[in-house]
Amino acid sequence: MALQFTSEQRLDDGVLERAFTLGEIPGILWTLGSAPAPLILLGHPGGLHQMYPRLAGRARHSAAEGFAAATIELPGSGERPRSAAAGRARADLRRALEAGEPVDDAIIDALILPLVEKAVPEWQTALDALLSLPEISGPVGYSGGVISIGIRLAVVEPRISAAVLFAGSFVPRAMFEEARQVTIPLHVLLQWDDEGNDRQAALDLFDAFGTREKTLHANLGGHTGVPQFAGDAAAQFFTRHLK
Amino acid sequence: MALQFTSEQRLDDGVLERAFTLGEIPGILWTLGSAPAPLILLGHPGGLHQMYPRLAGRARHSAAEGFAAATIELPGSGERPRSAAAGRARADLRRALEAGEPVDDAIIDALILPLVEKAVPEWQTALDALLSLPEISGPVGYSGGVISIGIRLAVVEPRISAAVLFAGSFVPRAMFEEARQVTIPLHVLLQWDDEGNDRQAALDLFDAFGTREKTLHANLGGHTGVPQFAGDAAAQFFTRHLK
Numbered sequence: 001m002a003l004q005f006t007s008e009q010r011l012d013d014g015v016l017e018r019a020f021t022l023g024e025i026p027g028i029l030w031t032l033g034s035a036p037a038p039l040i041l042l043g044h045p046g047g048l049h050q051m052y053p054r055l056a057g058r059a060r061h062s063a064a065e066g067f068a069a070a071t072i073e074l075p076g077s078g079e080r081p082r083s084a085a086a087g088r089a090r091a092d093l094r095r096a097l098e099a100g101e102p103v104d105d106a107i108i109d110a111l112i113l114p115l116v117e118k119a120v121p122e123w124q125t126a127l128d129a130l131l132s133l134p135e136i137s138g139p140v141g142y143s144g145g146v147i148s149i150g151i152r153l154a155v156v157e158p159r160i161s162a163a164v165l166f167a168g169s170f171v172p173r174a175m176f177e178e179a180r181q182v183t184i185p186l187h188v189l190l191q192w193d194d195e196g197n198d199r200q201a202a203l204d205l206f207d208a209f210g211t212r213e214k215t216l217h218a219n220l221g222g223h224t225g226v227p228q229f230a231g232d233a234a235a236q237f238f239t240r241h242l243k
Numbered sequence: 244m245a246l247q248f249t250s251e252q253r254l255d256d257g258v259l260e261r262a263f264t265l266g267e268i269p270g271i272l273w274t275l276g277s278a279p280a281p282l283i284l285l286g287h288p289g290g291l292h293q294m295y296p297r298l299a300g301r302a303r304h305s306a307a308e309g310f311a312a313a314t315i316e317l318p319g320s321g322e323r324p325r326s327a328a329a330g331r332a333r334a335d336l337r338r339a340l341e342a343g344e345p346v347d348d349a350i351i352d353a354l355i356l357p358l359v360e361k362a363v364p365e366w367q368t369a370l371d372a373l374l375s376l377p378e379i380s381g382p383v384g385y386s387g388g389v390i391s392i393g394i395r396l397a398v399v400e401p402r403i404s405a406a407v408l409f410a411g412s413f414v415p416r417a418m419f420e421e422a423r424q425v426t427i428p429l430h431v432l433l434q435w436d437d438e439g440n441d442r443q444a445a446l447d448l449f450d451a452f453g454t455r456e457k458t459l460h461a462n463l464g465g466h467t468g469v470p471q472f473a474g475d476a477a478a479q480f481f482t483r484h485l486k
Contacts, residue, residue: 216462
């Protein structure tokens with residue numbers, strides 16, 4: 001399946017931003033120049049429109065380091081059709097959090113596992129299309145959350161050579177087993193005071209990753225408070241591994 | 244008290260290495276050029292001779308980033324007089340570790356607290372002498388272990404502006420309280436598989452630090468396996484805060 005570009009604009013730092021669709025999935029591609037560049041896939045929690053300022057910031061940061069960047073909408077987010085089951089799981093999660101109760105494994109499984117099942121093949125299809133463009137050469141990195149999507153991609157997609165994973169979402173137990181199978185270099189970001197995140201689970205997950213090169217960067221602050229210097233360190237990680 | 248330089252050599256990258264004594268305490272100073280430079284105090288577990296290759300490597304790395312670097316011998320290490328109490332505590336520690344028993348708080352207290360009490364004023368005296376040299380201007384950073392010495396220095400010594408602390412030694416309970424009083428920026432290195440280190444205690448200590456800017460970098464590997472890129476990240480931390 002090929003990308004259909006639907007609009008483009010030149011950002012003031014010279015980055016070319018193009019919206020596209022891949023079948024029914026909307027996405028955005030950022031490139032700087034026409035020489036073939038390595039690619040960073042920008043993960044996010046869903047909702048391209050809402051996430052746009054942060055995604056564009058990360059893409060411009062990547063472009064400044066010589067990387068193309070791309071993202072696609074997640075299943076059930078933005079303009080894409082909602083899943084009734086995911087809606088129920090989200091409502092259950094909200095109830096548990098508001099009641100201050102521990103979040104049941106079954107809720108996390110219902111929320112995350114179908115999302116991973118559906119999203120990962122979509123990212124792979126997007127990768128097929130992106131790598132067929134002359135501006136993109138690979139190698140490819142994955143950056144961001146949903147961390148379970150990043151883990152699955154790292155295991156099943158051999159074209160992904162390195163990943164920056166953001167420990168900011170619930171992780172089903174089954175993903176801990178999958179984490180042991182990851183062998184690519186990992187750089188894990190953890191916000192130490194992330195309200196929506198279980199710190200101990202994030203540390204356990206870091207421990208579980210099977211790769212021989214893994215680094216955890218924990219910084220003070222909440223979910224959206226990743227400091228600028230932590231973004232710089234993640235960019236340096238990709239420069240070490242993708243160039 | 245002034246430094247007495249006892250020998251000097253020019254390293255092949257142009258760094259001037261001078262051995263000195265400060266009263267009875269031996270030390271080493273590394274400088275590059277004569278323009279006043281900020282200073283990094285290089286902490287270590289004791290034994291300048293044995294630690295020399297690693298200390299010199301860190302000093303040359305620092306010099307390449309525009310920092311002077313200096314270190315002094317710890318009380319009871321190298322050529323300095325041994326303390327009978329510390330010897331007993333070390334023997335108790337060795338027995339506990341060999342027996343696979345949990346290490347009693349009293350052993351850790353006996354090993355570390357008198358060392359901190361004695362070493363910290365010595366580092367402060369060294370700082371007086373170093374800052375009186377024309378080649379050294381400040382600001383000053385502390386880098387390394389013994390982590391309890393770094394914590395105490397960060398609390399009591401206002402001339403230290405930032406610290407890279409290596410979580411690789413036992414930490415007395417009392418130091419957790421002191422950690423809450425640290426307000427300077429911290430960059431904490433943790434080797435995830437450090438045999439001689441309690442990972443959970445290191446994470447608890449990171450949590451306890453009272454400063455608003457703290458970053459934890461955890462890397463795979465044992466005590467001496469800090470990867471090159473982690474050293475680079477620590478250097479960048481000092482560049483952000485001391486320049």
